[in-house]
Amino acid sequence: MKRRDFFNKSATGAIAAGLIPVSSQAAEPSSSSGERTSDQWLQLGTGQMGLPDRKKTVDADVAVLGGGLAGMCAAVAAARNGAKTILVQDRSVLGGNASSEIRVHVNGVTHLRPKGIPERETGIIEEILLHNRFHNAQESYPVWDHVLYDFVTREPNLDLMLNTQAIEAEMAGSTIVAARCWQMTTETKITIRAKQFIDCSGDGLLAATAGALYRTGREASSEFDERFAPKVADGWQMGASLLLSTKDMGKPMPYEPPSYVIKYEAEKSHPKRKISPYEGGIWWIELGSEFDIIADQEKNRHKLMGYLHGVWDYIKNSGEYPESANHVLDWVGTLPGRRESRRFIGDFVLSEKDLTEHRHFEDAVAYGGWSLDEHCPGGIENLEDPPSYFHDHFSKVYEIPFRSLYSKNISNLLFAGRNISQTHIALSSSRVMGTCSLMGQAAGTAAALCVTKTIPPRELAQQHINELQERLLRDDAFIPNRPANDDADLAKTASLIFASSTITGDAALLNDGVSRDVDDQVHHWQSDGLPAEVQLEWEHPVSLSKVEIKCDTNVKRNILMRKDSRVSETFTNTVPEELLKALEVEARVRGKWVSVGAEEKNRTRLIGFQFKPVEVTAIRIRAKETYGCENAKLFEVRCYA
Incomplete structure (x- = not known):
């Protein structure tokens, strides 16, 4: 059977573990594609011989491939914006490189120069990190997996398929008609038909089989003047890493390496290959590739396991780290976390100077600010080189355009994450998961708008970019240099905005279109003590049915989970004390105040x-309590009919 005919005989809506009597099926030859034509199944409960019917077809508006943080944010954004969405993940857990299988920190714009201050991401990724702070105070990675699972499965318009990989695109010209998938745990062939596809899988197998243009490797400096x-x-291509974590047992713990260990040659190592602190892992136990990093994955995984134990053997038995005497390996990775493989080509290729010169894009939908952090090409096999070349650091964020988030030659294909349209050097910064999550929310929101308008992403970019940006800003994304100006927001028509008390800012700033303080410019109102009130007045009655408030979570302090549970000026390991916990909204109707909403245990910035x-x-907003601050701070109030 030809590869393109794979799954062609799938039964729409079939139950995954059903039984088809042999007599109902025409005899078919066995095939290497996995067709179950010669299965000899005697089902004792029914007494029948038959074939397992493990094929099904499902329909959606938007299919998201890849359940890392970019894919999660894309799927949730699409679902919340009205699209029936399916999220496909090839592992049994969500989170990708952040999951318990790999355990990479969810960095983003984490350390702007010169003081290491973040410009933290808001929107869906912030919701996820706050959800973790409320439900995983112990900072357990296995529990984090379940937090992510809860965050996705609670969305009513979103279906999740775990242990499922999209392995091939079914095409009609330059349009993807369906994604042919294999679910390992149920031995089921699943065909997903959708109107828009978003490949957030990192490696981008579906996009590649669709014929989407892509490249791997490093561009010459002359191509983009980099x-x-x-x-x-x-x-x-930058390599994949294996991480480890250790535990102090309180008594001497000897260590003997396994048979596959590869000796670590410390005397050959560059001084920047720092070993201490090692408790939470050593990020430079990494292997790159100069040809096909995907094909090299299993070979590199085995070698990385050997290198990991070689480094640990050196720590334990060289005598250079006597403080390790009581330490043991508490957890070791077996799934390398990949940084780079395919980069798909869109209508715009993001490159080094777009970042370093902070170029403005009229179609900006996301931002980044991690350092230009290009890891040593050979990884641990190039010991004499530094593990990473921190080419440049940022003092403010850069913009990411929507034209880099969809395919140049496949009409209904979008991307988010490390596989977007960008150069190798641009990738060295934008690949971190906080930044990828912003791309995911943008791509998911765009896909939902494309479904609603029955248009491709390119037309959305050319004709409706303002609508996409306004939707993202309303949903608490931040777009640099792009204030919100939603014509439907009736708060902008209020004749007066005032507060019961003010210690900083001004209540009038709550509808200036900027929902955070940027470049030392104030865009907030902060009360002088609690409770406190903000009131919006209209000269003539307006019909309202929704009030939306953006409160403070201190975006200048990181809330990502870390293995070292860091607490400092720029990191916290608890719920932000600035977050508004209890509030009430009242409306003045025919001269009388009536309550239209209240919340006693708020857990999000966008309320x-x-x-x-x-x-x-x-409208009167009464702020009653925060999670620790004596004052309440608000950044935006919106009102809608």
């Missing part, structure tokens, strides 16, 4: 209250 690129293009339409002349 100062940090090599003079001659080559095939090198929405929806109620039956009512004619009002004023």
